[in-house]
Amino acid sequence: MMNKIQPAPSATRIEARSATIGYDRRVIAENLSIAIPDRSFTVIVGPNACGKSTLLRALSRLLRSASGEVLLDGRSIQSYPAKEVARKLGLLPQTSLAPDGITVADLIARGRYPHQKFLQQWSREDEAAVIRAMEATKVTELSGRLVDELSGGQRQRVWVAMVLAQETPLLLLDEPTTFLDIAHQIELLELLTRLNRDEGKTIVAVLHDLNQACRYATHLVAMRDGRVMAEGLPADIVTAELVEAVFGLPCLIIEDPISHTPLVVPRGGGEVHAIQEKAS
Amino acid sequence: MTAPANTTLMFGRPFAVLRLFGERVTQRVDLRGLTVTLVLLLLALAISIYALASGEFQVPVGDVIGALFGQATPRVHMVVVEWRLPRASLALLLGAALGVSGAIFQSLTRNPLGSPDIIGFNAGSYTGALVVITLLNGSFYAIAGGALLGGLLTAILVYVLSWRNGVQGFRLIVVGIGVSAMLTSLNTWLMLRADLKVAMLASIWGSGSLNGLGLDRLLQASIVLVLVTPFVLMLARPMRQLELGDDAARAHGIDVERTRLGLMLVGVALTAIATGIAGPIAFVALAAPQIARRLAGSAGVALMPAAAMGALLLAASDVLAQRAFAPSQLPVGIVTVCLGGLYFAWLLMREARRQP
Numbered sequence: 364m365m366n367k368i369q370p371a372p373s374a375t376r377i378e379a380r381s382a383t384i385g386y387d388r389r390v391i392a393e394n395l396s397i398a399i400p401d402r403s404f405t406v407i408v409g410p411n412a413c414g415k416s417t418l419l420r421a422l423s424r425l426l427r428s429a430s431g432e433v434l435l436d437g438r439s440i441q442s443y444p445a446k447e448v449a450r451k452l453g454l455l456p457q458t459s460l461a462p463d464g465i466t467v468a469d470l471i472a473r474g475r476y477p478h479q480k481f482l483q484q485w486s487r488e489d490e491a492a493v494i495r496a497m498e499a500t501k502v503t504e505l506s507g508r509l510v511d512e513l514s515g516g517q518r519q520r521v522w523v524a525m526v527l528a529q530e531t532p533l534l535l536l537d538e539p540t541t542f543l544d545i546a547h548q549i550e551l552l553e554l555l556t557r558l559n560r561d562e563g564k565t566i567v568a569v570l571h572d573l574n575q576a577c578r579y580a581t582h583l584v585a586m587r588d589g590r591v592m593a594e595g596l597p598a599d600i601v602t603a604e605l606v607e608a609v610f611g612l613p614c615l616i617i618e619d620p621i622s623h624t625p626l627v628v629p630r631g632g633g634e635v636h637a638i639q640e641k642a643s
Numbered sequence: 644m645t646a647p648a649n650t651t652l653m654f655g656r657p658f659a660v661l662r663l664f665g666e667r668v669t670q671r672v673d674l675r676g677l678t679v680t681l682v683l684l685l686l687a688l689a690i691s692i693y694a695l696a697s698g699e700f701q702v703p704v705g706d707v708i709g710a711l712f713g714q715a716t717p718r719v720h721m722v723v724v725e726w727r728l729p730r731a732s733l734a735l736l737l738g739a740a741l742g743v744s745g746a747i748f749q750s751l752t753r754n755p756l757g758s759p760d761i762i763g764f765n766a767g768s769y770t771g772a773l774v775v776i777t778l779l780n781g782s783f784y785a786i787a788g789g790a791l792l793g794g795l796l797t798a799i800l801v802y803v804l805s806w807r808n809g810v811q812g813f814r815l816i817v818v819g820i821g822v823s824a825m826l827t828s829l830n831t832w833l834m835l836r837a838d839l840k841v842a843m844l845a846s847i848w849g850s851g852s853l854n855g856l857g858l859d860r861l862l863q864a865s866i867v868l869v870l871v872t873p874f875v876l877m878l879a880r881p882m883r884q885l886e887l888g889d890d891a892a893r894a895h896g897i898d899v900e901r902t903r904l905g906l907m908l909v910g911v912a913l914t915a916i917a918t919g920i921a922g923p924i925a926f927v928a929l930a931a932p933q934i935a936r937r938l939a940g941s942a943g944v945a946l947m948p949a950a951a952m953g954a955l956l957l958a959a960s961d962v963l964a965q966r967a968f969a970p971s972q973l974p975v976g977i978v979t980v981c982l983g984g985l986y987f988a989w990l991l992m993r994e995a996r997r998q999p
Contacts, residue, residue, distance in 0.1 A: 473884060481876075481880070486669045
């Protein structure tokens with residue numbers, strides 16, 4: 364395989380090159396190539412089972428590609444020691460388990476594992492990183508609480524804090540907004556935006572809500588059946604045709620009055636009741 | 644160089660932060676876990692000294708301590724150091740080994756009922772010992788060897804049968820229970836077709852006993868423990884990460900399958916020492932980590948308190964086994980089974996109270 368480092372303009376730190384990925388003999392995505400632009404907030408959207416989570420697992424070395432390869436900083440991701448990958452790339456999996464009786468700060472501190480050694484398990488950097496991660500996710504006042512006793516939204520913020528404590532330049536999140544109410548969803552997406560803009564972190568997130576994706580993504584990837592249907596700036600690529608092709612959903616695209624990004628309005632299947640204007 | 648837990652970072656429990664040798668060694672020490680471990684060890688030590696002092700030939704506690712430091716009459720020295728010390732030390736060491744082994748399996752299976760028994764080790768080692776005792780009429784070493792072989796083969800069988808793209812805790816438990824049930828019926832059959840005297844010998848071995856164990860056994864146990872301990876220390880941190888789920892552990896740079904296999908091997912090795920020397924001692928591995936966890940209030944099972952609790956449980960059980968019906972001696976396994984029963988009753992009561 365070629366192992367050339369890509370030229371600077373379209374700089375990327377993580378990419379898949381004609382990768383075939385799947386489980387056992389079930390292929391989810393074949394010959395998939397995708398480069399995540401450096402310092403972008405990339406959002407992957409697509410219908411259920413389109414391979415977006417699988418792609419995230421391949422990019423984060425959880426899944427080995429059957430053919431082709433995933434490159435991290437120009438080298439095959441498999442060629443790195445696992446802990447070195449974990450210092451460059453953090454992943455928030457769809458489901459994680461909190462050990463019984465663990466407190467918030469203790470759980471977040473476990474995100475420091477890739478930076479620790481047998482004799483060095485609580486350096487000043489470890490402590491500072493945990494404090495920063497808790498402040499960024501606003502869980503500082505929860506630090507001594509048991510994770511079991513938190514609400515779903517608080518718990519999700521704690522998991523995000525654990526990944527932040529890992530302090531990786533690349534951050535991959537698999538449906539991070541799933542268990543959050545709408546206010547907390549927006550709060551989390553704005554946190555990710557800040558991390559992307561102010562700290563220069565490259566963020567890749569799988570999201571379900573197209574409008575949120577359009578609003579916050581600097582790079583949008585639309586997938587279907589293991590293939591990339593379109594990628595680019597949301598305003599450039601999101602059209603009624605694309606949404607119909609990817610999700611099979613007839614819709615109207617208007618401008619989001621707040622962010623001026625595309626806003627997807629489903630047309631529905633004829634069951635929608637138009638509300639009569641009373642003014643007439 | 645000890646600084647109190649930072650006021651800006653509250654862990655919800657007291658921690659001491661150690662930063663030594665120009666920050667080349669940094670640790671966060673859980674003070675409650677440490678205290679519980681030390682108290683349990685002190686209790687275990689006190690019980691052991693009682694075990695050294697009491698019995699048919701009473702020795703004052705002062706003389707016992709003198710004998711341990713080589714300052715006693717030859718008679719006291721013989722009773723305390725040569726007769727009683729190996730047994731008391733073995734109770735502490737094997738108890739700690741069983742406690743750690745149980746903690747490892749409970750962490751692996753994410754289940755408080757996980758223990759070496761679950762993966763069929765005890766049933767398998769009993770089968771191995773029964774084959775040697777009833778069919779081959781073997782010596783102590785042959786029985787120990789047969790038990791280890793039986794236990795290991797069963798553990799491997801359960802591991803292989805549970806394998807499907809990796810081994811999952813719950814699948815391990817279900818397969819383990821199935822294989823154990825089959826082996827238990829095989830054990831019954833072996834007992835039934837054996838001669839009565841042989842069957843009685845086998846059944847005493849099968850309940851686990853520290854009776855008549857001497858200095859040579861203590862030496863063997865110590866050597867194996869010294870060899871296994873570094874692996875326990877090395878795997879303790881990856882084990883904690885594994886408790887976060889396989890994906891999170893992988894994302895932290897852990898080779899999940901290799902860590903899991905390593906933990907299983909270490910867990911089996913620790914149980915194997917105890918079984919090879921004393922026979923299958925039930926319930927210590929199961930109960931010690933859970934009792935210790937509740938006392939220490941730790942996140943998940945913690946190894947150090949589990950080791951101390953295991954040592955205390957087995958030392959106390961063995962004193963009961965020796966003295967409760969003196970002069971006749973019970974196998975320690977019978978006492979631990981009774982304690983295990985109490986433990987389950989307590990667990991059930993807790994659960995019942997929790998669900999009104």
